[in-house]
Amino acid sequence: MLQQSPGPLSRRTALGLTGLAAATGLAGCSVESTVDSLKAPTPSTPAAPGNADLRLASRVASAFLSADDLAPPPFTKLRKRQLRRYPDTKAATLQSGKQRWQPLEKGLVATFEDAAVTARDADLVRLFASMAAAQRQLLRARGLA
Amino acid sequence: MSGISALQRALASEHAAVYLYGVLGGRTSRGDQPDLAASLQAAYDDHVAARDALVEHVVAAGADPVGSAAAYDLPHGIDSAAGVRRAALAIERSCAATYLDAVPAVAGELRRFLVTALGDAAVRELSFGGGPETFPGTKG
Numbered sequence: 363m364l365q366q367s368p369g370p371l372s373r374r375t376a377l378g379l380t381g382l383a384a385a386t387g388l389a390g391c392s393v394e395s396t397v398d399s400l401k402a403p404t405p406s407t408p409a410a411p412g413n414a415d416l417r418l419a420s421r422v423a424s425a426f427l428s429a430d431d432l433a434p435p436p437f438t439k440l441r442k443r444q445l446r447r448y449p450d451t452k453a454a455t456l457q458s459g460k461q462r463w464q465p466l467e468k469g470l471v472a473t474f475e476d477a478a479v480t481a482r483d484a485d486l487v488r489l490f491a492s493m494a495a496a497q498r499q500l501l502r503a504r505g506l507a
Numbered sequence: 508m509s510g511i512s513a514l515q516r517a518l519a520s521e522h523a524a525v526y527l528y529g530v531l532g533g534r535t536s537r538g539d540q541p542d543l544a545a546s547l548q549a550a551y552d553d554h555v556a557a558r559d560a561l562v563e564h565v566v567a568a569g570a571d572p573v574g575s576a577a578a579y580d581l582p583h584g585i586d587s588a589a590g591v592r593r594a595a596l597a598i599e600r601s602c603a604a605t606y607l608d609a610v611p612a613v614a615g616e617l618r619r620f621l622v623t624a625l626g627d628a629a630v631r632e633l634s635f636g637g638g639p640e641t642f643p644g645t646k647g
Contacts, residue, residue: 436639443641471626478622484611488644491610491622495603495629495643502630503639 415483422490425473432463440500444493464506471497471507513612514565515573517621520605521558522575524598528554530581531591540588546634547595553631554602557624564617596635603628607644 430438474494481487501507508516528551537544565572582597584590606625610618629643 440639440641475619475622475626478610479615479619487611487618488607491625492607492642492644494622495607495626496640498626499629499633499643500639503633507630 415481415486418477418481419486422473422477426470429463429466429470432461433467434463436500436504437463437467440496444496467497467501468507471501508609508612510613510617511565511568511570513609513621514561514568514617515570517605517609517624518558518561518565519573520602521554521561522573523579524554524602525551525558526575526579527581527594527598531585531595534585535588535591543588543591546631547591550595550599550631550634553627557627560620564620592635596632596637599628599632599635599637603632603644 426441430441471494474490474497478487478490478494481490498507528547532544532547532551535544535547562572582590582594585594603625606621606628610621610625613621625644629640632643633639
């Protein structure tokens with residue numbers, strides 16, 4: 363399906379995702395500059411375009427922050443570089459770290475790819491797409507894919 | 508950038524990659540550089556497949572696929588194995604950048620195709636001396 367790129371986000375996440383894309387170095391990628399304070403829509407009101415992306419970003423953050431508990435340094439360092447201005451993750455739901463780290467890291471590829479396909483904001487789409495590619499690169503470099 | 512435009516730009520990038528990998532492969536000895544030759548052949552095959560898939564997507568979208576140029580400028584320094592690796596790495600980085608730029612312009616499975624193509628290019632970079640990056644497809 364073809365589409366025009368949607369407009370920028372207009373709300374700020376309550377989860378503190380303001381630095382999610384701003385620090386990434388992606389061309390024109392700045393959630394910081396485009397996101398304003400979040401107000402949840404009333405149940406009878408269709409979600410504002412930005413809200414779906416913010417929920418998505420929260421779910422993705424939960425996934426990779428959970429993986430950090432078990433991941434070896436190359437993976438945690440990658441995410442640290444990617445999210446070094448990620449200011450507040452306290453609202454993200456972290457999963458119990460009882461799995462092996464390899465499946466978690468491999469699973470993040472699909473998590474990022476799915477997020478890139480689902481996101482509406484063009485900057486977030488690029489962010490997730492590039493994170494998926496970075497994850498694939500690192501897995502391959504370490505002989506895991 | 509419209510969806511059609513994004514696909515056409517990706518297709519143009521793949522046309523160039525196919526051409527250039529053909530040249531690079533022709534300058535690489537399978538006997539002297541078997542690993543490099545194998546990587547070049549694999550990359551060539553991948554780009555042919557991506558080009559053909561993009562042609563199908565463009566046609567399916569109702570447009571005429573952009574054609575390849577008669578020739579492309581060759582990178583400098585490809586008279587050595589190191590130069591060939593550098594050129595191949597540059598091709599992959601260029602393709603990755605093109606795909607990353609194109610991704611938001613389309614949706615659904617077509618977007619997934621471009622996301623996968625971006626990742627494929629990023630992984631191929633490793634075959635030509637590239638290392639893991641923080642944000643493949645960007646200069647960051």
